[in-house]
Amino acid sequence: MEYLAFKDLVIAKAQEMGLAEYEIYYQSNSGIMANAFGHEIDQFSANSDGGVCFRCIVKGKMGYASTEELSPEQAASIVEKAMDNASVLEAEEPVFLVSGGQAYTPIQRENPSIPLAQDLVQRVLQVQGMLYATDPAVTEGSITRGIGLQGRIAICNSKGLDLDREYTTNAIMVGAVVTDGTDKANDYQLEIGDIAQIDAQALTRKATGIALSKLGGEPAPTGVYPVVFDPEAMSDLLDTFSGIFDGEAAQKGLSKLKGQEGNTIASDVVTVIDDPFHPENPMSMSFDAEGSPTYRKNVVEKGVLKTLLHNLQSANMAGVATTGNAYKGKYDSPVGINPFTMHIAPGEWTEEQLLEKAGNGVYIRSLSGLHAGANAITGDFSLQSEGYMIENGQKTTHVNGFTVAGNFYDLLKNITAVANNLTIPSPTGITTYGSPSVLVENLSVAGK
């Protein structure tokens, strides 16, 4: 059955059960994907999914239940299950639903339409042809993938809230595999936007160029160095450790930033911004996962922690207003906290100037295994890295198969310069990360 009819059944059941406070959260996604391998489309897919999360307050506890089956039986079942689940909860923090009638920043962008299947297929084949034409070293395993996604989030509750947002994302991704006859290397590049307008030449050249530059190489010599992280590597680090700014995590002892608002937690060249309306992210959101209005904020300003990120519950515990950062990973997730487009603000230097300042050190272009080699609670990381040696202020030998290790809390204080090349490498979701290149003193490198 359709969502609106299902929603009416859920509301009727909630009223029948005597519930005064409840919320219905709906999310649906659909998309098409075409993938070229060799000179053919080897995979095409068209997917749709989505479901409904019902949550309700029973005796001061918030119970949840979700379903993808929109049927009369399930409409009744999720209400009953949510009430049952509420009955075993013990956490004593007060729970809240957002009231309707608040002011929201309007979204200024128009949703592009999803490409037609045949247009997507043709464009993907064309870009794949361009990828193979960039260099004779491009070899089997190289792919081009075109993606068109659309989604919808709708929240309504018993307090008069009724919000709806639809969004679309179209993108082309190229994965270049290159060989010099003995060695192989690869690189992926993604470009968001109208698939017909994307500069495919630049995209394929970039992927091929980076893949070629990754051929060969050797581990960096073990030692302690100044390190320049390129925007993508630094964005990945910020992504991995963004949980340190989570207000609830801080309250529960899972972040060291508890009670640090107003204190210096980073070097004075560091400003960290959370922006729900960043122009490079097609998934701007004027409301968060609880339905609170969102806004752009400095989380760290010139090294000083201005605020942690909050939803209604953690804000109440901290005695502040919500920052509009309530988040659900998927419609059926409990409400947590996450940033929108979180990024380090650009600084005054060029990347070349950062290299000069580093003098002799290591330039890190990519990091791997961030889900494993980094501990978001302690801040420790030890990560597989790839990049270049920096000698006399210049990138020289290509290096890979080594690790860079440190602690993110220390790293924030040891950033001595920030470049002006802010990049949001992969703006493919409500939450994404960005950074310019940064220079960090004293990181440990383990290699040969």
Add this chain to the structure above:
Amino acid sequence: MRKSNLHFCGYNDTINKIMKRGMDMLSKELCEKVLEVAASTGADYAEIYANRTVHHTIHMIASKVDAVKDSVIAGVGIRVFKGLRSVNTSTVDTSEAGLIRCAQQAAEALGQGTAQIDIHLTPMTIRDIHPVRQIPAQMANAEKVAVLKEAYFAAKEHDSAITQVTGTLVDVDHNILVANSEGVYAQDRQIRTRMAISAVAEMGGETQTGSHAPGSRKGMEMFEEIQPASIGIHAAKQAVVMAGAGYCPAGVMPVAIDNGFGGVIFHEACGHSLESSSVAFGRSQFADKLGQQIASSKVTAIDDGTIPNAWGSINIDDEGTPGRRNVLIENGVLKGYMIDKMGGRRMGMAATGNCRRQEYSFAPTSRMTNTYIAAGTDSREDIISSMEYGLYAKQMGGGSVNPVTGQFNFAVTEGYMVRNGKICEPVRGASLVGKGSDVLMDIDMVSSDLAMGQGMCGSSSGSIPTNVGQPMIRVSSITVGGR
């Protein structure tokens, strides 16, 4: 749990339930109709995959139950092949009209043509080699909370240095149906249960974590064999040891990797590169190496989806191929790959029962099940005493690999320095990096104490449960990341 009065469901009952539930999902007649539509434009293979999955999660933090999650994931994926091309469509609309629409979409995307194959389905009776006794879905929240609390408070009360504990109890009731143009019409019910405890310890201003997360393809009876308290104590002990640890020194050294979850090294360094999704697409360093020595002669490696009740086990894979035990490497020689139907077409080889997907909305591909290095003949004591200066990696975190280059990394969550053949002080923050083809050759000692560890493996077809495993092994030389 040990004194539960729940209905105990025997082996035959389990089969009956599977069959009945399967019939409820999608009838044979409906599947035939939908497959005919899917194959109507000339497909040489058509497939329906349906899943209806109930996830139930109980979460604790700060000594309280703070979240209970209950969700039903249900939908259908349809795939058609023609030669080396595949089309995958999916929908949450499982009405007949919705399925026909989804099949038409697949047929149209494949191209123009006329039907080339006949569809005749034969119900396949699956022998359930993973019987479940205490079905979690039939138990009340309160009973599950009691089990979780036993583990939670064992961690919380283990040591005064423990400042925070989180606990999760997850049970999944995953019902799948596979029908395809080769005549397969089969259902399977996969019940899995897992507990995860994570502890934070603070000593002298230093914070460290420890965790333990055993799981199995069983119901709540898994906690008869694994005492919940032991899970909590394992996590807490690790956090306390690591809070007192200094940083691991960086360098190239021999490493002894302990049994159980240590098998993640094989999973990352080699396993992913032996999946047909890498091999058949020019993205594996082990392509075209069958019969060649790719590892030290001490290494025999197996992927076995048929281990009764193991976390990564299956009865049938997500293309309907029965699970199998596949020898991948025997005494260092590459013997086989893990292959799905499409990979098999490209490679000219048969599917090996390794095709898996998280759920209907993911296109399936070749994946691991329970993958391990087989027991050898060395002893643990000999391995440690052989090391003049090195690292003993007692507990591993996760890792990742780039199959194109073979470069992998993984984290050591509990490590100790070894000097003059003796295990010495604990060290934190270590990671191991290397190249799969090198590290396989450098495994020069393998002990006899094979054990498994559980993980969720993420890849293009989603997040799936897999076991990693090995006895204790010695890698003669590897880069240890530290400081």
